[in-house]
Amino acid sequence: GEGIVRGDYSFWAELPNYSSHCEPVLLGAEEPFLLMFTSGTTGPSKALSVPLKAIVAFQGYMRDAVDLRPEDAFWNVADPGWAYGIYFGVTGPLSMGHPITFYDGPFTLESTCRVINKYSITNLTGSPTAYRLLIAGGEQFARSIKGKLRIVSSAGEPLNPEVIRWFADNLGVTIHDHYGQTELGMVLCNHHGLAHPVHVGSAGFASPGHRIVVLDDNHQELPAGHPGILAIDREQSPMCWFAGYDGVKTKAFVGKYYLSGDTVELNPDGSISFVGRSDDVITTSGYRVGPFDVESALVEHPAVVEAAVVGKPCPERTELVKAFVVISEQYRATPELAEELRLHVRQRLAAHAYPREIEFVSDLPKTPSGKLQRFILRNQEIAKAQAAVA
Known part of the structure; x- marks a missing residue:
């Protein structure tokens, strides 16, 4: 042409x-x-x-x-x-x-x-x-x-x-x-x-055609049971076709690995479980909490249609777990419902993982393809915390 x-x-x-x-x-x-x-x-x-x-x-x-x-x-x-x-x-x-x-x-x-x-x-x-x-x-x-x-x-x-x-x-x-x-x-x-x-x-x-590994912060492969970064071993992945971004240098390639930016954990049988985007993982009182687990527990409650969970800056705990929740029309956004949801999650997950704050919202920020944009909510919370200090 x-x-x-x-x-x-x-x-x-x-x-x-x-x-x-x-x-x-x-x-x-x-x-x-x-x-x-x-x-x-x-x-x-x-x-x-x-x-x-x-x-x-x-x-x-x-x-x-x-x-x-x-x-x-x-x-x-x-x-x-x-x-x-x-x-x-x-x-x-x-x-x-x-x-x-x-x-x-x-x-x-x-x-x-x-x-x-x-x-x-x-x-x-x-x-x-x-x-x-x-x-x-x-x-x-x-x-x-x-x-x-x-x-x-x-x-x-x-x-x-x-x-x-x-x-x-x-x-x-x-x-x-x-x-x-x-x-x-x-x-x-x-x-x-x-x-x-x-x-x-x-x-x-x-x-088939991909070798997927879990890497620590020093880019060493981790055994089962340790959360780390999901990576592709490019030398042993003949089906992997990605060669880099157009006109941009990337930190995603380290030696023979492509780093996905997602936190995962290898299971004993060789399967892999998702923890969250590395940017989305919440550090609270020394624990690392994946937002997805908290969101999944919230969605199991009949009142909840959708949920997004982020880390809110907190001087005592580094971050506290905050949930933004969309509820179905049959329910009313009350402090009692918020407390019920907190207990609901607490019974299903570890005590440090339940949301200490719940905010009811009419919708959640998403990309055009429907993926949650937790970073928008997280940035909102960071801005509020900075304004409060100022």
Whole structure:
């Protein structure tokens, strides 16, 4: 082609000016085919190119983790503006010759049930945020689609145990948690298409073609039972395609490792459990608390639709655990409900992990793809603490 032309153009008006004939060019595995930006959950997003060889890894995920079969009617609910949507709602299935489903409209309980029923969807994938909103619809959702889905997958954030239980009890379907990044595709999964033990709360096992390790602060590999940074051993991960950000130096590469910035823990059987984004982990009275565990405990309470947990600066404890909670319409935001939620979490988690402060809010800050932006809430609390000192 003529290369990139700068300026404002109308695509359809420009199209007739170009010839419909072109000579196909054979491209190498390293040639870029997508230009992506990271999601910006913890700060400014960065640009990266996705090479053609990534399609092989995308297919591996569709086959092993999503267990996409020729007879499946597949729907990835994720927006194609999000990496998970473009990688695994468009590129992965199409590269396998599999038709894809798109719904252009706001995400609602009604529209989701309508599409699943209209197109006889059997294999569904999306984000925990989407599934929590569906569960809030309770019996209506269950009645409408029970028996329709063969399997369900989840990505974007860790999957709350409550969601896993609800899908099993009310829909009789297995929902599995999958972990990845814009930079990696999906690399740590409870695979629908492979046999392995599945523990509630575990992100699963490394996807074939990836060696995943847990590193300490000195970038040494840690044994089971010690939280550390999730890293990819690039020398032993032939499916890992990420080569760095476009035009930006990164601290993510240390020797042979790519550091994900996520805190995880290796389990004795080789599976890996998610603790949280390193930036999100709360240090309170000398303990490290992952916000996800506290959020999951809160979501188990019938009043709670969604929750976000952050560390609030505190002179005595370094940070105290603060929860921002969205409640369902049947409940009222009262001090009594806040106390009930505190006790509810305290009974389920260690005594130091329950939220000492609960703030009821109408919604939570999220990226366009529905991921929690805890850093916005955390920065709010830091600003308030600084203002109080001043």
